[in-house]
Amino acid sequence: MPARVLFAGTPDFAVPSLEALVAAGYPPQAVFTQPDRRAGRGRRVTAPPVKRAAERHGLAVHQPGRLGAEQVEAVRELAPDLMVVVAYGQILPRALLEAPRRGCVNVHASLLPRWRGAAPIQRALLAGDERTGITLMRMDEGLDTGPMLAQAATPIAPGETAGGLHDRLARLGAELLAERLPAILAGELPEQPQEEAGASYAAKITADEAWLEPADRPAAALERQVRALTPVPGARLRLAGVEVRVRAAEVAAGQGGDEPGRVAAAGAAGIEVATAAERLRITRLQPAGGREQPAADYLNGRPLQPGDPAC
Structure with a gap:
């Protein structure tokens, strides 16, 4: 049977x-x-x-x-x-x-x-x-x-x-x-x-855990957070006051004098954010209500300068 x-x-x-x-x-x-x-x-x-x-x-x-x-x-x-x-x-x-x-x-x-x-x-x-x-x-x-x-x-x-x-x-x-x-x-x-x-x-992922905190956490932990929250709910960050979802990121070497929680560099390779240890290089992101795109494309419409807040 x-x-x-x-x-x-x-x-x-x-x-x-x-x-x-x-x-x-x-x-x-x-x-x-x-x-x-x-x-x-x-x-x-x-x-x-x-x-x-x-x-x-x-x-x-x-x-x-x-x-x-x-x-x-x-x-x-x-x-x-x-x-x-x-x-x-x-x-x-x-x-x-x-x-x-x-x-x-x-x-x-x-x-x-x-x-x-x-x-x-x-x-x-x-x-x-x-x-x-x-x-x-x-x-x-x-x-x-x-x-x-x-x-x-x-x-x-x-x-x-x-x-x-x-x-x-x-x-x-x-x-x-x-x-x-x-x-x-x-x-x-x-x-x-x-x-x-x-x-x-x-435990279930909470809404608060979606926010990246570069001023307080090292780049390696933030990179893991991005991966853990992709595709949903998506890791969130405000770049110069504009909310985005970070879709891909990597750890980049930091430099002396970087202020954690600020943009350190922005260009064709991505958006580098200073963290509590090293930098987080954002390579793909999605503005609120917009489409996912390479960070370089995002910068064409919304240029960022070193020192801009990233929180």
């Missing part, structure tokens, strides 16, 4: 795992995802990426506003062997965690116990981690605290943004899930408890 698998996920990150289940011969009996919501500048009602992927495969889709008793009973009636959860966006109640015969398995974008929580990709970049990866974890009632079933590590490339790392980890998670799923369904994978000593929490 074919394995009975359910899937719960919502954003783009979850789509490769859903596609992997279908390709491996485990099309979910039902797919749970968040309700359609308004998005974009036009505030049009938009279906989640997982819903669109599920409908392409003709899978049954459920979009409850919350997971209550009705949804738990619906899952029990399906008598699943396993539920796969990838960035679903809701807390699963204990009754639902226990409903599948083999429980619920989460595809998490970090090497647990490091970076439990909502923003593991961004936090790994902000912290300057040299590597990250995927963990398959059996879910419990804690926040990413369940026993681990498998991990796959990958180095973080120099200059890699959150967007690029997101896409790589989504593919890596799908590959690991497809590879280990038969053993999970058979109950053959040993479970490894997480070591609390190495645990860290990946």
Whole structure:
């Protein structure tokens, strides 16, 4: 008898795992995802990426506003062997965690116990981690605290943004899930408890964290911040009072006499901002309400002079 698998996920990150289940011969009996919501500048009602992927495969889709008793009973009636959860966006109640015969398995974008929580990709970049990866974890009632079933590590490339790392980890998670799923369904994978000593929490990125603070922070930390916040929400800075989103930047050698929080140089190579240590060279940016462009193009319309504020 074919394995009975359910899937719960919502954003783009979850789509490769859903596609992997279908390709491996485990099309979910039902797919749970968040309700359609308004998005974009036009505030049009938009279906989640997982819903669109599920409908392409003709899978049954459920979009409850919350997971209550009705949804738990619906899952029990399906008598699943396993539920796969990838960035679903809701807390699963204990009754639902226990409903599948083999429980619920989460595809998490970090090497647990490091970076439990909502923003593991961004936090790994902000912290300057040299590597990250995927963990398959059996879910419990804690926040990413369940026993681990498998991990796959990958180095973080120099200059890699959150967007690029997101896409790589989504593919890596799908590959690991497809590879280990038969053993999970058979109950053959040993479970490894997480070591609390190495645990860290990946809180959501706040609006305040989008602002660069060159007067107080070194260029290396600001460069990581730019990468961690690209493409969304975008690292922000005011150049001579004009708000921009910094889309690409690099560390440049500073010079004696630079005043942190000021423009140090501006030209064809970019806009160099003096920081608490060295300079941050901005190479691509996006003015508020405008298009992304090379820093040199921005300067054609808005020249900057050494000493202009950058804060």
